[in-house]
Amino acid sequence: MDSLSPPETIPPLTLQTSAQTARAYAALTCDENPIHLDADFAARTAFGVPIAHGTMSLNLLLQAISATPGLSIGAGRLDLRFSAPVKVGQTITASGTRCGDGSYAVSVSTPEGQATLKGVFYPGNAP
């Protein structure tokens, strides 16, 4: 890659989720939904265990984009779908690959390869 070429990949960035990160994210967003925080409550739902806030994964992806040399969020756009829940305690990894049109196919996945968030990042120049 020369210095002017956009990066071909968004290198992987990993986050170990935990009850602690779930509480911190709840404090950050005022989202105290017990599905994220209360194991007893979660046990009575279809998930069975607490699940991470969806935008915790999304923000890991934004951090991965920002940490990529030669790439920034700038005036970019993202179109994302939450494809599977992240169980609190799972490790998640955000990454991306450049497509022919200059956009990036992005995802957040578990170590087993299950995508929990996927979509497209369209870079844009900052004003």
Next chain:
Amino acid sequence: MSTTHEAAAPLWTFERFEPGHIFGTLNVITDEARRRSWEAIYGPCPGDSLPEGVIVAAMMEAYVRAIQPRPDGNVHASQELSFSGQRVEWGALLQLTVSCAGKELKNGRRWVDFDVAASARDLSLLRGRIRSIWAE
């Protein structure tokens, strides 16, 4: 002497949502406590520039606070984000306006779109569309 009883606010159900309705504008201060919460999850945050993700977290806070009370079991299905490229620093006061962009019944599910516009000091920062499957 008369006694008044403050009625509890009605639950936000699918039937009550009206496209175009503005739920309100909320302020979120990106203070030290918020920075500590952010860093507890994503690690040290060098410099003064506010990470874009903090604006996304504020967007979610506004969405949660503006639409209350809400049923349990709503699902955040998808998300569109459009950043302006304007940057602000930690300590900035964010203003977030939450509105209903649309709703539809499809395959037995109650889909509702919410728009959140984030700004600071009259600078537009982010427009986000939250697509939810509403529980009731």
